[in-house]
Amino acid sequence: MNFLPVQSPPSGYSGLCPGPILGIESSCDETAAAVVSDEGNVLSNVVSLQVAVHEKFGGVVPELAARAHLSLIDLVVEEALSQAAISTCHLAAVAVTQGPGLAGALLVGLSYAKGLGYGLKIPVVGVNHLQGHIASAWLADPTFPVPCIVLVVSGGHTHLYRRDGNGQCILLGQTRDDAAGEAFDKGAQMLGLGYPGGPAIDRAARSGDPGAFLFPQFRGGRKSLEFSFSGLKTALLYKLRDMIVPPSSDQIADLAASYQEAIVQVLVAKAFVALEHSRVASLAVVGGVSANSRLRTVFEQRAAREHIRLSLPPLEYCTDNAAMIAAAGRQLIINGQQPSLRLDISPMEEPVSIGKERRVQGSS
Numbered sequence: 001m002n003f004l005p006v007q008s009p010p011s012g013y014s015g016l017c018p019g020p021i022l023g024i025e026s027s028c029d030e031t032a033a034a035v036v037s038d039e040g041n042v043l044s045n046v047v048s049l050q051v052a053v054h055e056k057f058g059g060v061v062p063e064l065a066a067r068a069h070l071s072l073i074d075l076v077v078e079e080a081l082s083q084a085a086i087s088t089c090h091l092a093a094v095a096v097t098q099g100p101g102l103a104g105a106l107l108v109g110l111s112y113a114k115g116l117g118y119g120l121k122i123p124v125v126g127v128n129h130l131q132g133h134i135a136s137a138w139l140a141d142p143t144f145p146v147p148c149i150v151l152v153v154s155g156g157h158t159h160l161y162r163r164d165g166n167g168q169c170i171l172l173g174q175t176r177d178d179a180a181g182e183a184f185d186k187g188a189q190m191l192g193l194g195y196p197g198g199p200a201i202d203r204a205a206r207s208g209d210p211g212a213f214l215f216p217q218f219r220g221g222r223k224s225l226e227f228s229f230s231g232l233k234t235a236l237l238y239k240l241r242d243m244i245v246p247p248s249s250d251q252i253a254d255l256a257a258s259y260q261e262a263i264v265q266v267l268v269a270k271a272f273v274a275l276e277h278s279r280v281a282s283l284a285v286v287g288g289v290s291a292n293s294r295l296r297t298v299f300e301q302r303a304a305r306e307h308i309r310l311s312l313p314p315l316e317y318c319t320d321n322a323a324m325i326a327a328a329g330r331q332l333i334i335n336g337q338q339p340s341l342r343l344d345i346s347p348m349e350e351p352v353s354i355g356k357e358r359r360v361q362g363s364s
Helices: 051-057 062-083 103-120 129-138 180-191 197-205 230-241 249-278 293-305 323-334
Strands: 021-025 030-036 042-049 093-099 124-128 148-153 158-163 169-174 282-286 309-311 358-360
Touching: 021 062, 021 103, 021 323, 030 062, 030 323, 042 062, 042 323, 051 062, 062 103, 093 103, 093 129, 093 323, 103 124, 124 129, 124 323, 129 148, 129 158, 129 282, 129 323, 148 249, 158 249, 169 249, 180 197, 180 230, 180 249, 197 249, 197 293, 230 249, 249 282, 249 293, 282 293, 293 309
Parallel strands: 021 093, 093 124, 148 282, 282 309
Antiparallel strands: 021 030, 030 042, 148 158, 158 169, 169 358
């Protein structure tokens, strides 16, 4: 599934939907529900984490994730409706993540959404998970200008897009192998920092020296917009293997800071190459990794220095959440997306050409 959102409404459209939209997100290990008003304001945003379920395994176990979604989704939706001070009879539509993601987890959310839509006789709109992350750039910054560059960076995705004024998105580059979020998770595991890995490395790195260890930073040429993090993971593995004695707590902090810095510097460099390539002055950084404190600082500093308008969503909109799904669904409805109760999950993202621009239009 390679479609991405058409964020801009057609010319002359009032910008209103018939009523509030319920968003449901269950692509991985967050069970989330949110309500967005007909004007696009977030009325509620509820996320139930599964960290305790997966922590002892050092990563997400798909079957356990699906079971947790099944036990939580009704309670999470009820809480979202309660916080929004509305009942199901007020809903105009349901937006739900179709994929990419874990098949069993997606099935729970999609089945619940279709059942709700059928019972209430309201539309159900399928949303690509990347559509949701891109939509998060405008949740707290509705005047963020287009055209712009969007860096989607999470546990499963590292993609660069140019979003045009007409709402189309052009894929500029993506990772050859691992996503940046996966590199954080595997690095934290090797360093014994626990799960989830991104926040664990972020915490450890705050007391470390980012220049203490030299790690490779894949660039792939001055104008390349491709990413690669597999070599970085291997470098950390070898660094730890070659230590005569186990690293001290101070060395762990230095390793975390240096490893994090290698990831951050590559992400920042590629995003600004994309800005130069596309000749635009607006950059949005979205997805779970955009919550990293060092990444936010470096992006903010460079954007200020180069007079780039930057959108870094608030932390609650960085990691997987349903407000972004509801917002993306709302925009699809505005732009004429045809809802259907025949929706099916799309767990796998179809491969796209690396290094070539690919125009993708919002559809399902």
